[in-house]
Amino acid sequence: MNQVRHVPVMLQRCLDLLAPALAEPGAVVVDCTLGLGGHSEALLSTFPAARLVALDRDQEALRLSGERLAPFGDRATLVHAVYDELPEVLARLGFPRVQGVLFDLGVSSMQLDEAERGFAYAQDAPLDMRMDQSSGVSAAEVLNTYPPGELVRILRAYGEEKQAKRIVSAVVREREKEPFSHSARLVELIRDALPQAAKRTGGNPAKRTFQALRIEVNGELSVLEQAIPAAVGSLAVGGRIAVLSYHSLEDRLVKQVLAAGAANTAPPGLPVVPERYQPRLRLLTRGAELPTEEEIAENRRAAPARLRGAERIREDAL
Numbered sequence: 185m186n187q188v189r190h191v192p193v194m195l196q197r198c199l200d201l202l203a204p205a206l207a208e209p210g211a212v213v214v215d216c217t218l219g220l221g222g223h224s225e226a227l228l229s230t231f232p233a234a235r236l237v238a239l240d241r242d243q244e245a246l247r248l249s250g251e252r253l254a255p256f257g258d259r260a261t262l263v264h265a266v267y268d269e270l271p272e273v274l275a276r277l278g279f280p281r282v283q284g285v286l287f288d289l290g291v292s293s294m295q296l297d298e299a300e301r302g303f304a305y306a307q308d309a310p311l312d313m314r315m316d317q318s319s320g321v322s323a324a325e326v327l328n329t330y331p332p333g334e335l336v337r338i339l340r341a342y343g344e345e346k347q348a349k350r351i352v353s354a355v356v357r358e359r360e361k362e363p364f365s366h367s368a369r370l371v372e373l374i375r376d377a378l379p380q381a382a383k384r385t386g387g388n389p390a391k392r393t394f395q396a397l398r399i400e401v402n403g404e405l406s407v408l409e410q411a412i413p414a415a416v417g418s419l420a421v422g423g424r425i426a427v428l429s430y431h432s433l434e435d436r437l438v439k440q441v442l443a444a445g446a447a448n449t450a451p452p453g454l455p456v457v458p459e460r461y462q463p464r465l466r467l468l469t470r471g472a473e474l475p476t477e478e479e480i481a482e483n484r485r486a487a488p489a490r491l492r493g494a495e496r497i498r499e500d501a502l
Contacts, residue, residue: 191483192222194475194491198286198426199230201468201493205283205424209233213284214274216267216415221249223286228256234284236260237277239267241316241402266316268410274418281420287427289408289434290485308368313394313401323397327370328363332356342405342433343396350377351393367394395431405433412441416465419496424468426493435472435490442467442494464500468493 192198206213206227211234215224218240228236236259240246246262253260263273267287274282311324330338332352339348354377355364364370371390378389399405415425425442429435445465450457472490480487 191486192226193288193290193428193483193486193489194473194479195223195226197473197491198223198288198428199226201426201491202227202284202286202424203231205422205495206231206234208283211235211283212237212279213286214239214270214282214415214418215286215288216270216411217286217288218249218262219245219288221245221252223288224249224253224260227284227286228253228259234259237273237279237282238262239265239270239273241266243316243318266407268407268414270411270414270418281423282418283420283423285415285419285423285425287411287415287425289404289428290430290489308366311364311367311370311397313398315402321401323401324364326397326400327355328359338400339393339396341396342399343392343394344432345392345396347378350379353377399433405437408434408437412438416441416445416494416496417500421496421498423496424493425496426468426491429472429490429492430488435492438492439472442492445494459498462498464496464498465494466497468495 213227213234213236215238218238224236224238250262265273313323314320335352336348339345351374354373374390374393427438429438446463446467450461469492472492475486475489
């Protein structure tokens with residue numbers, strides 16, 4: 185497999201955001217979404233005094249990144265874990281506080297490019313979509329066993345799919361004839377179920393359904409709801425977090441956590457704001473930053489990316 189094809193999204197901007205926190209010897213930076221190791225390799229190269237802890241739930245990603253990061257020796261510690269397990273991982277490694285945290289929430293290039301993983305709707309493959317193939321239910325099991333109302337909820341909530349009812353009634357009708365196993369049949373069913381007007385907008389009509397199934401299979405939003413506050417909580421004062429999201433559901437969640445941390449929580453009318461009400465974070469990005477047109481031209485997977493960053497400016501109030 186060719187590792188060179190993987191281009192980390194908004195790489196330089198992520199490095200710039202984290203840089204002020206990572207210059208000191210002994211700084212620890214966490215890559216919560218190791219993938220093929222592009223961001224991790226750049227962090228280790230750019231900040232020679234820093235140590236890296238990198239997490240991934242995908243065993244194959246850990247194996248390939250392990251080879252890529254081997255030249256950095258014991259500066260890199262790779263851990264098989266989901267990113268909401270960050271506090272446990274850091275406690276185990278003896279790092280109560282870290283100086284930098286990076287999340288790149290996109291599906292890794294490897295998962296999209298390896299057909300048999302079933303993430304991509306452009307080629308026929310088994311409907312799996314598990315980022316950790318050693319546990320959990322596959323996308324096929326979700327399609328074949330979930331009640332219709334639950335499938336509609338998932339497509340609406342996680343795919344923002346307006347035609348969820350039409351698609352689900354077609355799925356339920358078809359799964360009674362024969363259970364779903366491969367992606368091409370699902371893509372064809374979605375094309376047939378949608379009205380003409382819905383097919384003309386927004387790329388492949390299966391995109392939203394595949395996104396919804398992937399989020400459900402991997403529990404992505406519930407994991408993220410735990411992970412972003414946990415990551416903020418693990419930052420030392422002066423530490424920085426950078427988060428790349430790829431759809432509005434993720435970005436909204438990240439925005440809410442960072443905005444809450446940067447807010448003054450004092451009751452209105454206090455002449456002096458006590459320490460415990462003062463913001464714990466300072467936002468480093470004005471809204472979400474977008475990739476440049478040049479970057480999108482070079483790497484189409486960067487197109488939907490949204491980057492947000494924040495700096496920890498005080499400890500939590502006791």
